Amino acid sequence: MILKQMLQLIRLLGLRRAGRMKRRYEKALPHVRGYAATSCYWTLLKVGLLDAMADGPVELEAFARDRGLDLHVLDSICSYFDGIAVLDYDHDARRAGLAKLGRDLLAEPRGLFELLYAYEPIFTDLEAMLRGDKRLGRDVQRRTDWVGIGSGRLCRQLPYPVMIDMVRRNGGRNVLDLGCGDGALLMELAAAEPELRAVGIDINGPTADLATRQIAAAGLGDRLSACTRDMFDLPGNHADLAAIDCLTACDTFHEYLWDGDSRVVELLANLKAAFPGARMVIGEFCKQSHESLRKRPTAFLEHHLFHQLTNQRIETADRWRDIFGRAGLRIVEEKVFDLVGHGYFVLE
Numbered sequence: 001m002i003l004k005q006m007l008q009l010i011r012l013l014g015l016r017r018a019g020r021m022k023r024r025y026e027k028a029l030p031h032v033r034g035y036a037a038t039s040c041y042w043t044l045l046k047v048g049l050l051d052a053m054a055d056g057p058v059e060l061e062a063f064a065r066d067r068g069l070d071l072h073v074l075d076s077i078c079s080y081f082d083g084i085a086v087l088d089y090d091h092d093a094r095r096a097g098l099a100k101l102g103r104d105l106l107a108e109p110r111g112l113f114e115l116l117y118a119y120e121p122i123f124t125d126l127e128a129m130l131r132g133d134k135r136l137g138r139d140v141q142r143r144t145d146w147v148g149i150g151s152g153r154l155c156r157q158l159p160y161p162v163m164i165d166m167v168r169r170n171g172g173r174n175v176l177d178l179g180c181g182d183g184a185l186l187m188e189l190a191a192a193e194p195e196l197r198a199v200g201i202d203i204n205g206p207t208a209d210l211a212t213r214q215i216a217a218a219g220l221g222d223r224l225s226a227c228t229r230d231m232f233d234l235p236g237n238h239a240d241l242a243a244i245d246c247l248t249a250c251d252t253f254h255e256y257l258w259d260g261d262s263r264v265v266e267l268l269a270n271l272k273a274a275f276p277g278a279r280m281v282i283g284e285f286c287k288q289s290h291e292s293l294r295k296r297p298t299a300f301l302e303h304h305l306f307h308q309l310t311n312q313r314i315e316t317a318d319r320w321r322d323i324f325g326r327a328g329l330r331i332v333e334e335k336v337f338d339l340v341g342h343g344y345f346v347l348e
């Protein structure tokens with residue numbers, strides 16, 4: 001039957017044209033599917049279905065009823081996800097669970113989806129931004145709390161273990177984390193070092209509040225805290241910062257490089273003066289060349305795009321070394337992973 005239909009199509013279109021069309025559709029499909037699948041992934045993640053499925057298949061009718069969700073929409077998404085093998089969906093029983101692909105997408109790559117969700121408003125308004133009808137900051141903003149959620153999850157995989165090791169070996173016991181996001185680094189530090197106390201600051205109120213809630217939920221409120229504060233206003237009159245012996249910042253400073261590096265140089269010099277004797281453990285993106293990304297088109301291409309579109313400049317490891325030097329800081333230790341575009345520095 002299928003063969004007969006294929007022969008009919010080839011007769012209608014011609015063999016070469018039919019073959020070329022097929023190949024072109026196959027090239028287009030991952031891009032189109034990426035958009036549809038990502039939108040569905042965000043939706044199921046946000047209503048809690050993907051996490052609920054981590055414990056086993058879920059009865060969709062009860063799930064929709066308990067949360068006031070539209071069963072038809074839920075059913076449509078789950079059918080689609082069954083089609084592309086993210087879920088296993090038993091239509092008759094209206095029961096769906098994670099397939100192997102779904103479990104994989106919910107493991108390490110989850111942070112990629114969360115980070116993309118943080119920048120989704122930029123993509124939604126991309127044409128308006130291109131036409132000059134909307135401006136970044138004034139009309140369009142990223143979701144900073146989701147930057148914290150996505151970044152925190154991704155950084156748990158490599159950056160935090162490297163930075164935590166650096167903090168411990170450099171005697172950090174009272175840590176101040178600049179741009180703490182959802183508090184993930186604070187919580188990982190506390191888990192690794194039972195004696196450690198830490199304060200996180202973030203300029204974004206909802207993000208600092210999220211960190212506070214997560215710290216409380218993890219039962220670490222006696223050793224950790226987070227608050228809304230601007231790192232450019234440090235130290236200010238804050239008794240809680242008197243004992244700080246180590247400053248950390250993971251992927252925070254690059255947000256201030258768009259108009260040149262003088263603000264970051266000045267900030268680092270001020271921090272050095274405000275916290276004499278405290279070492280700094282910095283994790284930052286280190287730019288990979290466009291040529292190397294073309295050869296190995298990793299997720300850093302999307303990452304560079306988010307940053308370009310939101311006026312955040314990613315710099316090379318050499319440029320960071322220069323910035324630290326001009327701020328009067330000495331590099332005590334460094335680890336730069338060109339392959340993943342990230343570098344770690346202990347400074348004094």
Ligand SMILES: C[S@@+](CC[C@H](N)C(=O)[O-])C[C@H]1O[C@@H](n2cnc3c(N)ncnc32)[C@H](O)[C@@H]1O
Nearest residue numbers: 151152179180181202203204230231250251252
């Ligand atoms: C890319 S996120 C990194 C978050 C976190 N450090 C992590 O490891 O996931 C940068 C964070 O720095 C915060 N930030 C930006 N400017 C800041 C400032 N002037 N003072 C304090 N936090 C700031 C942002 O709100 C954002 O949460």
